Amino acid sequence: MLLGGCVAPSVPPPPPPSAALAPPRAPSIIAATNADFALSGRIEQGGLAFGTVPAGTVALSLDGKSVPFASDRRFLIGFDRDAPMAASLVATMADGSRRQLALSVAPHAWKIESLPTLPRGTTPTPEFLARRKIELDRIIAARATDTGAQGWRQALAWPATGRISGVFGSQRIYAGEPGAFHGGVDVARPTGTPVAAPADGVVVLAADAPFSLEGNLLMIDHGMGLNSAFLHLSRIGVRPGDVVRRGQIVGAIGMTGRATGPHLHWAMKWRDARIDPAPLAGPMR
Template sequence: MRRLLPFAAVALIAAAPVPSDIKLQGQLEQGGIAYGTVPPGTVSLKLGDETVPVAPDGRFLLGFDRNAPATLVLEARNASGAVLTRTLAIAPHAWAIQHVDVPKRPPVPNEEFERLRAPEVAQIVAARAVTSDTDGWRQHFAWPARGRISGVFGSQRIYRGNEPGAYHSGVDIAGGAGAPVTAPADGVVVLAADKPFTLEGNLLMIDHGMGLNSAFLHLSEIDVKKGDHVKKGQLLGRIGSTGRATGPHLHWAMKWKDARIDPMALTGPMPGQDVSKVPVAEN
């Protein structure tokens, strides 16, 4: 029997099932985020036409845009060329929509604004293209500031003639000027504006890794610099009203690659707050 045991063990190993599925859990809905694991031997992963970064341990994350379609195809490929696909059903989200019986105001041409805006947009695009080795994306995200939620992600006004306005791209936290803003998770500073941007004011952007980033708008001051590695809970700056803002607040926006996602998908609700009655905000 002793001589048979090694052969029996080999037989058992050979018969062991090989993982053949993409494991996924999270919020498969518009504005949501999900985490997953690819089978061993996977060399590439795509969500539709978007390449998905995969960590050495096979872990990855996906973000679903506010206007994500009803279905998306996730495709994993191994070294031999075999392809494993999984069709994801993306649930629609009941965004806060306000219908107003007034015409949508057309944009007013402003050459000075356009002259200033172009290089600002270029800086934002370049910052979002930065990839770092931070593992902040693996952490449970914390709220970067405390205060009244004055604007929720995805809310939108629909004007006369069914003309949609721009939806609100982040979460607004109203707070006193100078209140602290801290890192919601580990990351690397990829943009720290040296002067206020026309819309965002003093803008700070952090890469959390794997295509996930945060933007903090309207700050009164920024206490970190580009290239800094920051830890969850570290002071980043202070709430302000710089840029296009009606009062002191933090606008916190998040993206996974090109998908705009709801920060509350990572933090959960702020304790003690009912956001169902928050007025509709834009931009």
């Protein structure tokens, strides 16, 4: 739901000569409308929305954080699984004025499973934590890479089809202690089933050895802060820096890392926000 209405800015009278010594006026803020931004998509927890900034925009921000937009004024924004219910989109114009659009972020009823008698798990060893830090640093660096890819403009395709064995956002509560929520969608298929790129992009990480949790991990940047990660692969068929096209085979399903059976875990992020890929890819065919 989008909130807001247009308000004409007031025009102040000419300042007196002494005003030259006064502090500068704050830029005017205009309540914007959906038409100003031409927003579409899923403004909800775990959702991704696409839009066009108003003509004359020189900068864009979401909740105070800068958001890039293309030369044709198009942009995208994402909302984390636990995003707050309200957000603010602000376009700064060439004259310093700003157009602000208040966004209402729809909540989700995630799949929560309570296991009151099962403890969460063992405490990780120092050796594991040291190894995990190196892996996480590589993942963070890969996600921060801006390749200029244009796949974010495309409709996403499923990288593999089959039985959905895990849904985005699901979470287990172990003896009252929440575990990490499931940050992607799982597709169960036999080991060796091909995995295709869901959109154009550039490979930013292709594990040369299995990661402790993700196993053989592949990451593709689709541009504008949007990226895909494919976990537990049995084989990776591309290398860092490779340009890939939507539908191109990039690897194969497996059960490397922490997995109880062969499946593809497909995760997507827009910057720091974890996004549900399933609604973006649509029904399987």
